[in-house]
Amino acid sequence: MAAQQFSLLGELDDALREGQIKVYYQPKINLASDRIDSVEALVRWQHPTRGMLPPDCFIPLIEEAGRIDDLTLAVLEQAINDMRTWCEQGLVIGVAVNISATLLTSESFANKALALVARAGAPAHRLTFEVTESAQFEDHDQAIAVLARFWASGIRISMDDYGTGQSTLNYLKQLPLSELKIDRSFVQNAHVDQGDAMLVRSTLQLAHELGIMVVAEGVEDAACLAFLKGIGCDYAQGYFVGRPVPAENLVALVSQPAPVAA
DSSP, X not given: OHHHHHHHHHTHHHHHHHTOEEEEEEEEEETTTTEEEEEEEEEEEEETTTEEEOGGGTHHHHHHTTOHHHHHHHHHHHHHHHHHHHHHTTOOOEEEEEOOGGGGGOHHHHHHHHHHHHHHTOOGGGEEXXXXXXXXXXXXXXXXXXXXXXXXXXXXXXXXXXXXXXXXXXXHHHSXXXXXXXXXXXXXXXXXXXXXXXXXXXXXXXXXXXXXXXXXXXXXXXHHHHHHHHTTOSEEESTTXXXXXXXXXXXXXXXXXXXXXX
């Protein structure tokens, strides 16, 4: 296994250069309008001999080797290009890109990311950078400063997997957040589990009082979607809403009737 991982790392430059890194997009539905108006960019590696590799097969290795900035910038560039193509096809949609905690202490990455967005003429307000709640920042103050730079440029900031970390109210207030994403482990059974329902409701109330939108992850059926809609959740994401698709399939997916809450 170690030899295979080392081999993958050695092939990263070829993968980036030859277009083996693929970006799929999972839709998020706006529960107020019942429209899909944003997506999350999810990376895959179309390896020439090993087939389609999911992110957990290569992301940790690339992070450990200090190459996550190259991969993230490649995904960001592809997402911006796809966003432009969709706009030309009449689809105006927001895109979220996952950002590793290690990059949030890097002024170099921040400079490159902001330069990329500016050079492409991308509408920053349609971009969201997602950071997991459990992320451990090497330099907390520096991470907040980098996030503030992104936010000041118009890029939205989202906390992913909320509920799995140790966030305090003070911590949430320090971050320039536009969005919280409640972890799927609390969402999937919230319509039938009293404890999960209480957590989702309390998170929704707290976030809204702080002026933060809420996305519920892991929505797998109509009953769960109906529960979320009923309590005033802002967005839902999960296989019931839509599975990740290549960029060229997104327009067709969005044009289909929205999933219906039971």
